[in-house]
């Protein structure tokens with residue numbers, strides 16, 4: 608058994624590096640609710656510039672980043688947001704845009720590559736009618752988590768952006784892993800999000816910061832977002848401690864994402880050799896590997912339980928599949944060990 612845990616449940620499990628901890632301890636801080644935390648101001652300005660937008664706002668989580676963005680764009684009663692039926696906002700955020708924001712979701716099927724068909728997006732846009740909500744937003748997700756970390760191209764994003772603009776509606780990107788997409792596609796992140804009115808970027812996933820996300824957009828959008836963050840209880844005082852760690856994360860870890868993608872492909876190739884597993888290494892675009900269990904007698908929960916006995920942690924992704932997520936704190940030896948443990952787990956279960 609591995610002496611340490613090989614945690615492949617998610618890239619949310621990354622722990623702050625020594626450099627992040629040192630930056631947190633040394634951070635110059637003040638009260639960010641009144642807008643004077645110097646480290647938060649500096650970090651937000653850096654992120655706005657990096658993403659090619661006018662302004663930025665540090666928020667406690669990706670879920671809050673998405674919620675604030677949707678509410679800022681859909682700030683009139685009777686608003687509707689178009690989003691993927693397999694999107695994180697629709698599946699994993701407790702329906703917050705409706706339960707808290709009163710925004711009506713209009714889902715469009717996500718394709719296996721994480722996109723939504725352009726013609727289905729257009730068909731989902733409401734025309735004025737006293738029976739209908741008013742479409743005010745389209746949401747994309749890049750990379751797309753439930754599709755296996757698939758990348759949306761800049762061209763596709765631009766096309767959706769043109770549709771939004773021509774209908775007078777806004778475009779938000781859930782860019783929790785936008786840096787993974789940028790690295791995998793070889794497209795600068797500001798180009799990838801050029802058509803978006805807002806983006807929510809997770810700092811605490813593959814980038815390895817301990818907490819937080821940052822949303823970017825126009826100055827007016829961020830002013831609205833700041834008020835919504837306060838309304839939701841997300842106003843933070845000496846938040847420079849967290850922004851300092853996030854600054855180190857963006858500086859130090861973006862360059863490691865390509866290696867996470869390489870390790871994901873190595874993992875998929877290793878899993879492919881196990882007869883009880885179906886996986887397509889060619890479909891691995893970024894840091895996620897989804898594989899199917901062939902034998903119906905074994906559930907993903909069964910397999911995850913046995914893997915845990917070997918100190919390998921994974922996440923069931925459906926009634927027959929499991930998700931492994933790679934991050935920079937997983938080594939090549941960990942990947943080899945995980946493959947060995949999957950093979951052993953089947954031997955123990957069958």
Ligand SMILES: Cc1ncc(COP(=O)(O)O)c(CN[C@H](C(=O)O)[C@H](C)O)c1O
Pocket residue numbers: 616617618619667668669670671695696699748750752781783784809811820
């Ligand atoms: C695309 C996307 N957008 C938003 C979020 C929410 O971020 P947090 O609220 O967890 O910071 C996540 C987290 N994703 C988590 C994970 O993948 O393990 C879980 C599923 O919530 C996400 O994957």
